[in-house]
Amino acid sequence: MTILRMESISIEFPGVKALDHATFQIETGEVHALLGANGAGKSTLMKVLSGAYSHYTGSISFDGVGVEIRSPKDAQSAGVQIVYQEVDTALISYLSVAENIMLNETVNELGKKQLVSWSSIHEKAKAILDKMNIRISSKTLVNELTLAEKQMVLIARAVRSNCQFLILDEPTAPLSQTETNELFRIVAELKASGVGIIFISHRLPEIFQICDGITVMRNGQFVQRLRTSDVTQNEVIEKMLGKKLEDQYPGRFEVSGERILEVRGLSDKQKVHDVHFHVHAGEILGIAGLVGAGKTELCKALFGNSTNLSGDVLLKGKKLKLKAPHQAVQKGLALVPEERRKEGVLVTESVTTNLTAASLSSFTRLFGFLNVRAERKKSVEMIRSLGIKTPSELALVEHLSGGNQQKIAIGKWLIADADVYMFDEPTKGVDVGAKKDIFLLIQELAKRGKAIIYASSELAELVGVTNRVYVMYDGKMVKEVQTAETNEEELLYFSTGGN
Template structure:
């Protein structure tokens, strides 16, 4: 039965309790869905079936169409064609509110919280409880948030402004907000990208509780270990096409990779031996009041120096201070044997430094600009202006070559970057900094939200750059990445360096011991 309007909450509950639900094997069915964007077929007649009380993992490389389908289910995009059935009833979703009122909620890969507002205000926006005279009852709203957090085991002050939270805590607020709608279908797009192992375990406890309540969860992840721990079924998309669905117990990691990329990834961490040269960066007793203290280390040409530590350890803050985003209160920085004061990113760039930030949406991408404009942002004034004129052809050629090198999937460089998948946005940001020909490259979570094939490509690129003498600092929350790519590992705990390990002696146990001191 086709619909053109939203089902009321009363009707929705009646449908949930009706015989139609019992007769339908699937909570949600998607069939023959097609979606085109200018120059790109994002979805080519794909399908998906979700059972009640299960977790269904959706796997695929960046650009495979996963997020596009989820945005259709969340009412953000309108499909060109296709059939959608929810609880046995055919539906058509016109907008996000339509999806929510039908019982479909989504946790986006790119967080959509409003930084100036409090945690409670973000969770209940549009649904605020009212008191006398129709005014918002903030006390009641905070009470509801506290009850929700107690249910989910989240320890965050409901009255704190979201802008003051870490990325990990913002992710937990986003998760709580989605759960607050009490939806039957919950879509999670890379929900653990900013979470520590402890926080991931916490999230999985929440998911298992939701499963026990009969909810259906669509789970998008690039982390294979998560798939096998939490998913009941897995579907694979490739290049906008549906490939297959299997019970998770019936497939191996290699099976899924072959379906995802159409080839075998024989070496996830292609670390190549590079000649380690002279010290290019020397940090001594670097301090940022209240964040980190007395941080000291050296970085050599051709070295990949991994930074490990739990969320809140200060890893990203140290990187930002070295690059001049938040200048230090004390300590010294030497670049190529000379002490310098890095008072701003422009000063850092003049000394040959580049910095890929952790949060591509907030501090990386200019979402309203196209790919070309995003890629050229760091080099325009440095290398492509002559006699007051921009050398557009040279700039365009080098940007195209860099995008092809990193396999950015786009119809052309004039495509707005907001239309790209999260992983392809990340590749554009890497292009931006590689175009500066850096001597020191700081990478903060370089493969967050990147699919398994692209991860191997970026790891190979890191090795190649190190082989060319580029000194690299790589911050990562993924232990296999730190161990697989680093020549040495700097471990931080609560703003202090607790150890520096050589590649030969570093292992997961030693790093975790140092990270949790």
């Protein structure tokens, strides 16, 4: 057994103290959860451990012996591997599964100017895939894989590289229940073989299902280390927030507005098949469905981001013919996408740039010059009203937590003032405190007479925040229910093909 310990870890970024004398401990053969609200410092602490950040203070040791980890190579040499939530950034899409799994060894061989035995590369990759019972061909190109399969490839690469401790950052966020069960099987096997697993997730039921222990962080500091069997989910949430848990969902209110959006027989010839639904002004309409049901594709189709569409989309009784997202914006449609870092925000730009990106014409002077003062003033107003935690309006979005990034993704559309707001998995990777803020934001939009489409696989959220729900299964709408007359069990039944 090996004990890994991080002590008094501190790190700062411009205007932000991300970690403040944080501590963490895990041993091999243990699955340990690292929990905290967005901005608590979880991912930052793990980036220190995996060598992504070098300018920290504090110490890291293995069985009491100090190690210097200042680069990813240092971490790998120490037996630490990480699988980030954004799996695409860690894989080379145009290479095969085998080439990605064996990437480090292949690069080392090429660096020594040796000839590479491609047959040996595939044999070794196949051996590790077979050992982990991952049913993917080593010759398949990575760009042909699902998100779940890409994640499995990254785990296989990590295990191949003398891994003592494996960090999984929000690993189940993009996965279906079947894929999640497969991931948990692999985690259990790694644990049995002596690997220590650090598990970061906002899905507490999963934490209590698979983890032996929990470390809670808040505001960049260590709060408490717990055994999962000795604590309840509500107690963990209260430790994360630093206060008593309040009711998560705002109360529902009656809807009496006109029909704003109507969809008749919409198909994209791939994932969306003959979809019919409507939504009223002031209504929060839920689209329920498991991962892969077609919710994301439906939202993108309505936002003008699909080809080969057939069927009719009517906004206030008038047919829309949208061939690009900018046309959807002009007509009064807004989309907060599932993949916020890839599609929802500009991570390398400032908070101000992001908040005003969808409404630049409002800040443009004669001859096309941007009124920077007005732009910054509006962004400061929005930061205050949304409770966005940022050092300033000029801070880069990439340095903010996931919950604050999501508030920015929503905030830019509040400035643009659309008629129909579509939210695709709006609480993905968001902590319980920020979730409530988002629910209140969405309800406030509905009170202002906006039509809301809330697409989610989180059935408890749909029951908690919507007025009416359509259930989507295999690209089709299979059931319509009034939220007050349904429950999670019924929604799950229809989401899995029940009729």
